[in-house]
Amino acid sequence: MTQAPQNTSAKVMKLNRVERNAWTKRRIFDAATKIVGKYGYAEASVARITEEAGVAQGTFYNHFENRQQLLDQLLPKIGVDMVRFIRERTGTAHAAKQEIERFGAFFDFIREVPEFLRILNEAEFFAATGYQKHLDNVSTAYVRILRRARDAGAIDGFSDEEFEAIVHMFMGARGYLSRRYSYTEGAVTAVPDHVISAYEKLITRGLFTLPAKGNGDDR
Amino acid sequence: MTQAPQNTSAKVMKLNRVERNAWTKRRIFDAATKIVGKYGYAEASVARITEEAGVAQGTFYNHFENRQQLLDQLLPKIGVDMVRFIRERTGTAHAAKQEIERFGAFFDFIREVPEFLRILNEAEFFAATGYQKHLDNVSTAYVRILRRARDAGAIDGFSDEEFEAIVHMFMGARGYLSRRYSYTEGAVTAVPDHVISAYEKLITRGLFTLPAKGNGDDR
Amino acid sequence: MTQAPQNTSAKVMKLNRVERNAWTKRRIFDAATKIVGKYGYAEASVARITEEAGVAQGTFYNHFENRQQLLDQLLPKIGVDMVRFIRERTGTAHAAKQEIERFGAFFDFIREVPEFLRILNEAEFFAATGYQKHLDNVSTAYVRILRRARDAGAIDGFSDEEFEAIVHMFMGARGYLSRRYSYTEGAVTAVPDHVISAYEKLITRGLFTLPAKGNGDDR
Amino acid sequence: MTQAPQNTSAKVMKLNRVERNAWTKRRIFDAATKIVGKYGYAEASVARITEEAGVAQGTFYNHFENRQQLLDQLLPKIGVDMVRFIRERTGTAHAAKQEIERFGAFFDFIREVPEFLRILNEAEFFAATGYQKHLDNVSTAYVRILRRARDAGAIDGFSDEEFEAIVHMFMGARGYLSRRYSYTEGAVTAVPDHVISAYEKLITRGLFTLPAKGNGDDR
DNA sequence: TATGAATGAGGCTTCATTCAT
DNA sequence: GATGAATGAAGCCTCATTCAT
Numbered sequence: 035m036t037q038a039p040q041n042t043s044a045k046v047m048k049l050n051r052v053e054r055n056a057w058t059k060r061r062i063f064d065a066a067t068k069i070v071g072k073y074g075y076a077e078a079s080v081a082r083i084t085e086e087a088g089v090a091q092g093t094f095y096n097h098f099e100n101r102q103q104l105l106d107q108l109l110p111k112i113g114v115d116m117v118r119f120i121r122e123r124t125g126t127a128h129a130a131k132q133e134i135e136r137f138g139a140f141f142d143f144i145r146e147v148p149e150f151l152r153i154l155n156e157a158e159f160f161a162a163t164g165y166q167k168h169l170d171n172v173s174t175a176y177v178r179i180l181r182r183a184r185d186a187g188a189i190d191g192f193s194d195e196e197f198e199a200i201v202h203m204f205m206g207a208r209g210y211l212s213r214r215y216s217y218t219e220g221a222v223t224a225v226p227d228h229v230i231s232a233y234e235k236l237i238t239r240g241l242f243t244l245p246a247k248g249n250g251d252d253r
Numbered sequence: 254m255t256q257a258p259q260n261t262s263a264k265v266m267k268l269n270r271v272e273r274n275a276w277t278k279r280r281i282f283d284a285a286t287k288i289v290g291k292y293g294y295a296e297a298s299v300a301r302i303t304e305e306a307g308v309a310q311g312t313f314y315n316h317f318e319n320r321q322q323l324l325d326q327l328l329p330k331i332g333v334d335m336v337r338f339i340r341e342r343t344g345t346a347h348a349a350k351q352e353i354e355r356f357g358a359f360f361d362f363i364r365e366v367p368e369f370l371r372i373l374n375e376a377e378f379f380a381a382t383g384y385q386k387h388l389d390n391v392s393t394a395y396v397r398i399l400r401r402a403r404d405a406g407a408i409d410g411f412s413d414e415e416f417e418a419i420v421h422m423f424m425g426a427r428g429y430l431s432r433r434y435s436y437t438e439g440a441v442t443a444v445p446d447h448v449i450s451a452y453e454k455l456i457t458r459g460l461f462t463l464p465a466k467g468n469g470d471d472r
Numbered sequence: 473m474t475q476a477p478q479n480t481s482a483k484v485m486k487l488n489r490v491e492r493n494a495w496t497k498r499r500i501f502d503a504a505t506k507i508v509g510k511y512g513y514a515e516a517s518v519a520r521i522t523e524e525a526g527v528a529q530g531t532f533y534n535h536f537e538n539r540q541q542l543l544d545q546l547l548p549k550i551g552v553d554m555v556r557f558i559r560e561r562t563g564t565a566h567a568a569k570q571e572i573e574r575f576g577a578f579f580d581f582i583r584e585v586p587e588f589l590r591i592l593n594e595a596e597f598f599a600a601t602g603y604q605k606h607l608d609n610v611s612t613a614y615v616r617i618l619r620r621a622r623d624a625g626a627i628d629g630f631s632d633e634e635f636e637a638i639v640h641m642f643m644g645a646r647g648y649l650s651r652r653y654s655y656t657e658g659a660v661t662a663v664p665d666h667v668i669s670a671y672e673k674l675i676t677r678g679l680f681t682l683p684a685k686g687n688g689d690d691r
Numbered sequence: 692m693t694q695a696p697q698n699t700s701a702k703v704m705k706l707n708r709v710e711r712n713a714w715t716k717r718r719i720f721d722a723a724t725k726i727v728g729k730y731g732y733a734e735a736s737v738a739r740i741t742e743e744a745g746v747a748q749g750t751f752y753n754h755f756e757n758r759q760q761l762l763d764q765l766l767p768k769i770g771v772d773m774v775r776f777i778r779e780r781t782g783t784a785h786a787a788k789q790e791i792e793r794f795g796a797f798f799d800f801i802r803e804v805p806e807f808l809r810i811l812n813e814a815e816f817f818a819a820t821g822y823q824k825h826l827d828n829v830s831t832a833y834v835r836i837l838r839r840a841r842d843a844g845a846i847d848g849f850s851d852e853e854f855e856a857i858v859h860m861f862m863g864a865r866g867y868l869s870r871r872y873s874y875t876e877g878a879v880t881a882v883p884d885h886v887i888s889a890y891e892k893l894i895t896r897g898l899f900t901l902p903a904k905g906n907g908d909d910r
Numbered sequence: 911t912a913t914g915a916a917t918g919a920g921g922c923t924t925c926a927t928t929c930a931t
Numbered sequence: 932g933a934t935g936a937a938t939g940a941a942g943c944c945t946c947a948t949t950c951a952t
Contacts, residue, residue: 051952055915074378076295079942090917092945097915101943130461156378158432159293183461190462198452200460202433203426203452210425211418213377214388232415233422240459241419242349242402243409299926309934316932321928333920342938489931493936512816514733517921528938530924535936539922542907568899594816596870597731621899628900634889637868638898641890644867645860651815652859670853671860678897679857680787680840681847711912737947748950749911758947 059097061087066104067112071149075105075160079138086181106164112150119143129188130238137233140208141216141225148222151212162212167204208234238253272375278316280306286321286331290368292322293326295378328376331369332387336394338362348407356452359427360435360444367441370431388424395420426452497535499525504542505550509587509606513598514542534540547595551606555613557581567626572672578646579654579663585661589650607643614639645671715752718744723761724769728806732762732817763821766814769807770825774832776800786845789896794890797865798873798882805879826862833858833896864890 065087067076080101084091098104101105123139124132144151157165163200183189192200215225236239268276284306288297291349299320303310318322342358343351363370376384400417402408411419434444486497486536503525507516518539522529536542561577582589595603618635621627630638653663673679722744725734737758741748778798781789786903801808814822837854840846849857872882892898 051914054952058915076378080944081942091943093916095944128463130463133461159295159375160377172368188461191454192451192460193447194930195447196454197432199434199448199451200304200455202429203422203455206425206429207422208425210428214421215418226414228414229414229418231290232411232418235410235415235459236419236422236455237460240454241411241456242352242407246471270932277932298924300924310926311934311936312932314927489935492931496936518923519921529922531937533923571899573902596752597733597813597816602738605938626712626899629892630889630898631885633883633885634892637872637886637889638893640871641860641864641893644863644865646863648859648863649856653856664852666850666852667856670849670856673853673892673897674832674860675704675898679849679894680790680845701924708911736945738945748947749915750911752948753911773922 050220058087058089059094062089062094062097063104063107063111067108067149067153070105070108070156071152074152075156078105102161105161107162109168110171112147112153113171115147116140116143116150117172119146129183129186132183132232133237134230134234137208138225138230143210143235144212144216145222145224151216151222155209155213171204173198173201176204274316277308277312281308281313281316282323282326282330286327286368286372289324289327289375290371294375297324323382324380327372327388328380328383328387329390331366331372332390334366335359335369336363336391338365348402348405349453352456353449353453356427356458357449360431363431363435364441364443368437370441373429373433391424392417392420394465395423492532496525496527496531500527501542501545501549502534504627505587505591508543508546508594509590512590513594516543538597543599546591547599547602547606548609550585550591551609553585554578554581554588555610557584564578567621567624568672568676571675572668575646575671576663579650581650582650582654583660583662589654589660593647593651610643611636614642697817705881707796712754715744715746715750719746719751719754719767720761720764724765724806724810727765727813728809731809732813735762743753759818761819763824765810766821766825767828769804769810770828772804773797773800773807774829776803786840786843787891789840791887791891794865795887798869801873802804802879807875808879812866812870829862830855830858833861 062083066078066083069083069086073082080091080094083104084094094104095100120136120139120143123142124135126132127135154168157168176195177194180189180200181193181194184192184197211225211229215229216222281302285297285302288302288305292301299310299313302323303313313320313323339355339358339362342361343354345351346354373387374386396413396416399408399411399419400413403411403416430444430448434448435441500521504516504521507521507524511520518529518532521542522532532539533540558574558577558581561580562573564570565573583632595606615635618627618638619631619632622630622635624629649663649667653667654660719740722733722738726740726743730739735749737748740761741751751758751761777793777796777800780799781792783789784792811825816823834851834854837846837849837857838851841849841854868882868886872886873879
């Protein structure tokens with residue numbers, strides 16, 4: 035999990051040159067995470083990031099090729115944390131139940147790493163490369179999960195292509211829900227229960243009750 | 254529907270002062286729509302917009318307080334067009350079928366007004382005010398639709414609060430799907446059939462087949 | 473001839489918009505001439521130029537695409553002045569005498585426009601485009617002059633290609649001589665007479681006295 | 692002649708401390724020669740030079756006071772090579788012939804050491820001190836040669852001061868000619884014959900044929 | 911002596927906004 | 932109301948030089 039740097043200086047910690055170097059890079063990276071999470075990519079100027087990191091602007095370029103290159107690393111790095119976080123919280127119960135667990139874990143992760151939300155959502159426009167990378171990561175893994183569920187008989191009647199579409203619906207849903215429900219007065223909060231229950235109902239029995247017998251009305 | 258300005262100058266059209274004024278404002282607005290749709294908010298500088306509109310930079314500030322104020326109007330305005338477009342294409346069939354029609358109509362609208370996609374997706378970060386306004390518009394209307402479907406017996410077992418959550422899932426799904434499937438080599442294209450079918454299945458019967466009888470496995 | 477701007481403000485001069493615009497551009501151009509002449513291209517930052525011109529840095533970009541574009545215009549512009557200056561000082565005497573006049577006029581011009589020397593000499597490296605343009609201008613005109621002298625019988629035994637080489641020798645000679653003899657304690661001064669006389673002898677009778685009869689020693 | 696460093700490391704060569712030190716300095720120096728010759732002084736950053744030399748940036752400052760100090764040594768050092776090179780190729784024939792030999796040898800040297808051209812030509816502006824030093828070296832030696840030719844009766848009617856002027860003309864001529872004729876598609880090439888012949892004619896019989904008898908045409 | 915990260919001044923350019931005409 | 936030049940803050944990045952290890 036991405037951690038804030040300990041409030042201890044490199045000197046006090048008696049690091050050697052290599053460690054010192056890594057430590058500085060990490061500080062810049064963490065500062066960027068913080069700034070982007072708080073103000074968004076657009077406001078994450080090199081000046082602001084380095085100030086937050088407590089280093090000179092020039093130092094930035096000793097560790098990253100340019101501003102964009104750093105920004106592009108932000109999402110994939112945290113994204114990996116997210117995937118791991120969610121996996122750790124997914125049990126071995128029935129597939130539908132697991133999906134609910136994943137859904138809930140996503141919102142838990144957001145509370146754990148509040149920066150994630152903004153870093154994820156803005157990435158499409160400000161860090162396209164990193165965004166694509168993240169999306170591929172997640173959707174591939176997600177489709178695999180669904181496929182296994184189908185193999186196990188927990189899902190029926192969906193093709194692989196449809197899985198991909200479903201996965202995008204799920205990801206999109208999470209994004210919108212988190213923006214709508216995870217913020218309360220500036221703080222990141224838990225999602226209300228009715229969001230969870232709505233999701234659960236949707237994925238287990240759908241939204242609509244169809245008429246008793248399919249009449250000729252349907253396509 | 255947002256229209257491109259006619260290729261006729263105000264002088265030729267013999268407009269009076271008030272009309273002339275409105276006409277200029279409209280040209281700037283349409284130019285902004287075009288520019289943002291094509292290059293995104295970040296690239297939509299006042300210089301670029303006014304150039305596209307064929308007026309001087311200073312003129313911009315005779316019609317809009319500042320750049321942001323114009324950008325904030327973009328999405329709500331075009332969003333109203335979208336809602337109307339979709340309503341016009343929704344029949345009187347069974348509620349589930351109507352939802353599929355709405356879903357399809359959304360992607361049709363995107364092809365009709367290609368600028369919409371980018372204006373919508375980026376708005377959250379570049380035109381937060383307008384984005385919120387649009388979201389409220391759409392979700393209110395959407396919830397009302399679902400409520401009516403429930404009243405008509407086409408939906409069962411969802412509370413009003415859950416409807417709101419569902420609506421956000423739907424909106425988010427559309428956003429992600431459009432970004433994933435509506436672009437092909439720069440052009441805006443129709444969404445593949447399997448996306449439609451996946452959505453249809455999801456909302457009518459859910460994703461997962463539950464075990465025959467709920468055993469003690471559940472928490 | 474490039475002139476320093478009058479010490480009168482645009483306001484006092486009651487210029488209209490177009491004149492005002494041209495006046496500002498001119499002020500920037502003249503400031504650049506002055507700065508480059510005094511400190512060289514490398515030190516001619518936009519900040520320095522605009523400060524000298526008394527305008528804001530941003531104003532620079534209302535009149536020139538970028539720094540380089542302005543620098544590239546410097547030499548050709550002054551170069552034209554130089555050619556005119558020299559032509560005006562060339563009489564109708566014998567061709568050899570005219571060449572001496574041109575030679576002298578070159579050094580006179582340098583005193584008239586002290587910035588020229590540095591602008592010319594550094595241009596090759598800092599304003600390659602402008603330099604090439606200037607060189608072509610001058611060498612074409614110069615070759616034409618020599619050709620006419622040959623047609624008039626004042627030169628004999630040189631081919632067109634050789635003329636081009638000769639012209640480059642002459643231009644190079646002037647450059648080196650000016651750097652060596654035109655500066656005295658920071659000020660630009662007249663070239664000593666012996667420079668003129670040496671040049672005159674060189675071009676009229678060559679440097680070396682050949683042995684009475686060409687013996688077999690020659691290739 | 693400036694040589695590329697042997698591809699053998701100091702360790703392999705088992706050098707002692709002093710030798711090792713000199714060896715490192717030499718590597719930096721040679722790297723600078725190469726970089727400046729290829730990219731020019733302006734692009735010859737300390738970072739680039741040390742990278743080429745295979746040492747750390749800090750090492751640079753153990754051997755040279757600062758960047759400029761190194762740059763200032765470049766031309767004088769290589770200039771000495773040039774003088775030696777030319778002297779070795781100058782025979783004992785008639786003075787005029789010797790001068791042609793020197794002229795040709797200059798262009799031969801440029802092909803032998805392609806870096807020289809750029810180092811020489813840019814030095815005036817980027818390494819003024821070194822340039823002045825080089826100029827003094829060369830012109831002093833050159834004037835001495837001419838004086839001897841005069842003593843030997845091969846030159847007549849030129850004063851010492853005029854010699855100095857002549858020498859500057861010759862140096863300038865070479866500079867311009869080399870820039871004009873020594874480059875062909877990026878590579879350094881031989882100068883065309885007509886350049887040599889034009890020079891030969893100029894210095895042996897001058898450019899202009901004077902009217903049979905000096906008539907009253909002169910002012 | 912060698913290293914290479916850290917520094918911070920300074921360079922170029924963009925752009926929203928103002929204001930005199 | 933329309934114009935468009937002027938403004939100046941702010942952004943990204945480079946680079947010579949220093950210094951602790």
